Amino acid sequence: MNVAYIGLEACGAAFARRLASSHPTQVYDANNSYMQAFRATNAIHATDLPSLASASNVILLCLADQDLVEETLFGPTGLGQGLHPGSIVIDQTTGEPTRTRALAARLAAGYETVLIDAPTSADPDDIAAGTACLMCGGPQPAVEAARPILSTLSDSIVYCGETGSGHAAALVSHAVALCNRLITYEGASLAVKYGIDLAVLSTVINKSGAWNGASERVLPVLGAGGDTSCRPLAQITKDLQTAMHVAAGFGAPMFIANAVRSLIEVASNDPKPVAGADDIARLFEKMADIGFAGA
Secondary structure, three states, X not given: OOEEEEOOOHHHHHHHHHHHOOOOEEEEOOOHHHHHHOOOOOEEEOOOHHHHHHOOOEEEEOOOOHHHHHHHXXXXXXXXXXXXXXXXXXXXXXXXXXXXXXXXXXXXXXXXXEEEEOOOOOOHHHHHHOOOEEEEEOOHHHHHHHHHHHHXXXXXXXXXXXOOHHHHHHHHHHHHHHHHHHHHHHHHHHHHHXXXXXXXXXXXXXXXXXXXXXXXXHHHHHOOOOOOOOOEHHHHHHHHHHHHHHHHHHOOOOHHHHHHHHHHHHHHOOOOOOOEHHHHHXXXXXXXXXXXXXX
16 A cells, blocks of 8 residues: 555654554645654655645554544545555544544545544544554445554554544543543542642552543653643643533533633633643642642
């Protein structure tokens, strides 16, 4: 397969490096600084999207949002100018499932091209290690045809159902993960107020029924002020808002996730905005009048 990867920010760059480690891979990003910074064996820097599309039959995308996905696919200088029948587009951008299906239908009708949605909720370190869960939606034969490529990205590939199902599963995963992160910060705040050492709390929670992915990742480094995520707060906020929009459309209750969304929006509106998921801890320190570092 002739493969290409578009979108070389943190997660996209990690995926593209894995891909280029085993396949000659064309890479592209509209942000030239990301292009200049990207280095990987077998990486071929493409100069434009149409020529990239004409030379590829599997094209992966990891972009900021679905507006950019649509522009990249169908814009006047987009992939559509070079796509050929039988191509597969694999979209790893976080997306809204209904819009995913609309993009897939447009690709199928106008270009005889299949769209697979294959997002992840993992961070770049997990992606680099090959452990990120890829949540795949789309026609199952196409997903199986793309499996040799997907397998270079991760050893965890889950077929979730028809087109849009991968994006739906990712929104659920993002929402649950953020709820876990915030309840972990709440518990840590109370522990510090009680005078419980965070290392002790980490042992208790991670060996009890309170264990969750956030407690396992966050608690051991919280007292040291370490980093557990590089996801920008703006991206986190957008993902939660999209999940709430989808839930409202289906009439699904999201009481806890909505409360988390409200708190994260408060953090986003702070005069000194926090940068990412780890910085939400600063908001809890402020509200509880504590400091996690050294606790």
